[in-house]
Amino acid sequence: MDTATPLLRVEGVTKRYGANTVLNDVSFDIGHSEVVGLLGDNGAGKSTLVKIMSGVVQMSSGSYTWEGQHHDTVNRALTEQLGVETIFQDSALVPQMSITRNLFMGREITNRLGLMKMKQMDAITSEILDTVVTIEGIKSSKQLVASLSGGQAQAVAIARAVHFKRSLLILDEPTSALAVRATEALLNYLRQLKSEGVSSVLVTHNLHHAYQVCDRHIVMNHGRKILDVRREDTSVEELTAAVVEGAVGVERFRTGAF
Template identity: 30%
Template sequence: MLQLRGITKRFGPTQALRGVDLDLVPGQALALIGENGAGKSTLVKTLTGVHAPDAGEILLDGRPVRFARTQDAQALGIAAVHQETVVFDALSAAENIFIARPPTKRVVGISIVDWPRMEREAQQWLDVVGAQFPARTPTGELGIAQRHQIEIARALSMRARVVILDEPTAALSQAEIHEVYALVRRLKSQGVAVMFITHKFDELFAVCDRYVVLRDGASVGSGDMATAQESDLVRLMVGRAVDDIYPPRRRTPGDVALRVTGLSHPTEFADLSFEVRRGEVLGFYGLVGAGRSEAMLALIGLKPEATAKVEIEGRPVDLHDPAQAIAAGLAYVPEDRRQQGALLDLPVGANLTLPALAGPRHARHGKLSRGPWLSAVRESGFAQGLIDRLRIKTASQDVPVASLSGGNQQKVVIAKWLGLQPRVVILDEPTKGIDIAAKQAVYELIEEMVQQGLAVILVSSELPEAMHLADRVIVMRRGRQVAEFAHGAPAEAIVAAASGVEVATP
């Protein structure tokens, strides 16, 4: 149905795409695989009319097509659904499906919205994608997976023949991920050509028929998923074999850095007690909704209703004062780096130095000012030190964080807190949405932190990650601390504790 032949795109000195070839076939899902920065986003924007290719051609049903704007791609049946859903919470599902193009009727010579028809037709499209909610439901009441259903229903209502799913499961629970699987299979059964983009290999093998691998803007491999091997795909992605992405463990835990007693919240979690030592990684594992991230937000002082006794290196910390927690040496890297972790439009340098501008309480970190004025020379030197230390790939300190790859954005978020020389670092889903090579870099950074004597709390939904990196794993379920496992515990026992299932363990 849709063919790309020799697609090339350059942005100034950066060659984003280098002669990319791929085919999209009705009733099949194509996996687009590649590291952050491989050219996937540029390719999607080229397919949807955001960018025009510098060279090459796009063929639809064998005929060359060009998109001067996104509406041209939509008119020819090409639609994209991104990780960050584009819906209006205050509107109903039906209104979101027919946004900017509601069905109308004439009444006394005046054109007005035909509300019954809009809800009726919207419900038909929601039924097509398997939605289990009525068309008049306010979108603000729906979860992320259901919002994806609205976006796909919108695309199908516009007669989309090609649907691009860009990281559709990044923020979903396991049950919601299986809903996305069912949706992809339903689209294929209706003859839609699907492009599926994700960093999770199990998802590719679950729903995709073929694959294309991008590396440095070029298509370097393609084939059938049925005969593909994960190790071969990784080798194509990074240009080398990645036998073990986890660094060797060389740890000698020291004194207790953080002790928490009776951490509770009226509605989200209760009676959490734990400690983490210098040079140790304490993992928190649980299913979505277990209360892990909420508990970490409470530790940094962002849950006013929470109560607990918290001590950092034996000194009490007020649970309701984020500034005091930071000054005492606690750093928090949030799960959502784009919304909570970085100011994407600000330069890399400004993001890195921002926490160090808090005033006298951070005097131990080195002043960035001369008298009452910020020193550009000192600020630049401070930022460059962090860029070099974490090996952040950026053209300069002056480029916006938004222009970096996902893995390097995550490094910026971590680096700005390391600049404060913390004693305890909380990493909440630090590898969410980044590729395998970027994950490896984050894992090496975690190992460097513990080697330097930092205490690390790792919140992760990826069990292999928690099992390999953590010295101990605390399992949470429904806001409660239900079990603790030492490094090397069987995966079955950890999953069983998280899900409330009893299994026989050795």
């Protein structure tokens, strides 16, 4: 693996819905083993950008390059193959199914007759829950997801992504519904994944959370990227200025007028 080549590079990404341009000429890289904060107020373009990176929405123009290889068509089948996993606020889990069934959904271990090997999947799930992530309060891999807290459910979604060797995790507002303890656990998961070579994009309104864990911060405003800066070169105050006032806020902060 050439770590000098970005894991993901998007260039000139524009998205239009009729006459409405929701993303305008957005370019950035995601490095290997890097945690990137994607920040901005409502309507900044973050959600559309996440959907494009995930292959759920097609860009109107622009390029998508994964580990140096350009891809003309970017859809969910491709991003699944590349190893992109998006974890939304609701964790995309099925509440009335067990943790095991959710973890192996679409990737079930079966015998020659096509029957699921539940005992083997339960054993693997128990091991994953004990080693990949530390989740308090889960008594069994057979427990229904409906019985889990928001933090526990998100930890299961992260465990699923890690077990199936995802290369890039995109977490869309993961801490908005979590208690303080669960939030700290989630941020620790991102640090742990970074040490294991997994890159993450953290989409959040909470700038303090982003600043704690992200190596770099990208701030969006009205569909444009207005700031792309490493943590050591910025502050929560500058990020706040960028989110609140856009490029004008960054300029005002740097000249001492914010």
